[in-house]
Amino acid sequence: MEPTLTIAGSDSSGGAGIQADLKTFSAIGTYGMSVITAVTAQNTQGVFLVEELSSEIVKKQIEVIFNDIPPKAIKIGMVSSSQIIKEIVNTLKKYDYKYLVLDPVMISKSGYHLLQPEAKMNLIKYLIPMAYIVTPNTLEAEEITKVSIKNIEDMKIAGEKILSIGPKYVLMKGGHLEGDAVDVLIGRDIFKIYKERRLIKKNTHGTGCTLSSAITAYLALGYDIERAVELGKIYITQAIKNSFDIGNGVGPVNHFWNIDYEKVK
Ligand SMILES: Nc1ncnc2c1ncn2[C@@H]1O[C@H](COP(=O)(O)OP(=O)(O)OP(=O)(O)O)[C@@H](O)[C@H]1O
Numbered sequence: 182m183e184p185t186l187t188i189a190g191s192d193s194s195g196g197a198g199i200q201a202d203l204k205t206f207s208a209i210g211t212y213g214m215s216v217i218t219a220v221t222a223q224n225t226q227g228v229f230l231v232e233e234l235s236s237e238i239v240k241k242q243i244e245v246i247f248n249d250i251p252p253k254a255i256k257i258g259m260v261s262s263s264q265i266i267k268e269i270v271n272t273l274k275k276y277d278y279k280y281l282v283l284d285p286v287m288i289s290k291s292g293y294h295l296l297q298p299e300a301k302m303n304l305i306k307y308l309i310p311m312a313y314i315v316t317p318n319t320l321e322a323e324e325i326t327k328v329s330i331k332n333i334e335d336m337k338i339a340g341e342k343i344l345s346i347g348p349k350y351v352l353m354k355g356g357h358l359e360g361d362a363v364d365v366l367i368g369r370d371i372f373k374i375y376k377e378r379r380l381i382k383k384n385t386h387g388t389g390c391t392l393s394s395a396i397t398a399y400l401a402l403g404y405d406i407e408r409a410v411e412l413g414k415i416y417i418t419q420a421i422k423n424s425f426d427i428g429n430g431v432g433p434v435n436h437f438w439n440i441d442y443e444k445v446k
């Protein structure tokens with residue numbers, strides 16, 4: 182079983198963050214591990230309080246995992262602050278790894294700042310260049326590049342700007358645009374569009390976390406980047422299609438749409 186690691190924030194409601202990542206890693210058949218950066222008191226209606234962990238415990242979690250179970254692929258989500266970003270960067274530098282998937286989480290769907298605004302520059306300067314692939318949504322890509330994104334052409338311009346910061350690939354997510362759900366994979370020698378029909382579903386809490394951890398799991402299983410994104414897109418589309426109403430707000434996607442429950446009864 183291939184080990185996968187998420188470095189992210191905890192979502193008490195289980196739909197996004199660490200919880201979404203571990204569910205996704207497991208559903209795709211990898212062994213999920215976690216380094217928690219911050220704890221959010223969150224439900225389907227919003228984020229109510231955030232407490233960041235000390236950089237010391239973040240560092241120690243990474244060290245003990247790498248010293249015992251080196252992950253085949255790593256995903257980074259909510260990093261919260263400049264201090265935590267610097268700790269992650271300095272600690273990861275000590276280890277070998279091939280696949281680092283960076284979901285540059287900034288603001289939750291409900292509008293809460295999960296990354297302190299002054300930490301944005303450090304995420305761009307230190308984390309983006311280390312990534313194998315960065316997966317911004319349109320708002321995050323606009324923050325990073327200052328390019329206004331309305332269509333695929335804008336996604337290409339912004340994506341190429343992000344690529345010039347140093348990652349190997351950029352997946353520009355178009356979930357926030359109108360029309361079909363179109364994502365664009367950009368690399369030095371790749372420009373590939375992944376298109377699915379937009380699903381009219383309210384339960385989309387954690388879609389970005391889920392897609393990036395699905396890509397992480399497929400990379401760990403040995404798929405190349407184009408296929409890992411293709412399989413990740415299928416996984417998130419089905420998870421949205423099979424999402425369910427739980428709580429009173431924007432509910433989660435169904436991470437286990439692919440599990441046959443009859444078999445485990
Ligand atoms: N209504 C929808 N129907 C089909 N696919 C969707 C829909 N909404 C989002 N997606 C897809 O879900 C994935 C995540 O995209 P999105 O742009 O929502 O990410 P995100 O904003 O980072 O998510 P989050 O809000 O969880 O942080 C992308 O593949 C996107 O195309």
Ligand SMILES: Cc1ncc(COP(=O)(O)O)c(N)n1
Pocket residue numbers: 189190191192197198199221223258259286288289290291295385386387388389390
């Ligand atoms: C801990 C954590 N990480 C990431 C998200 C983003 O997910 P969303 O944009 O769907 O709220 C979140 N809400 N909470």
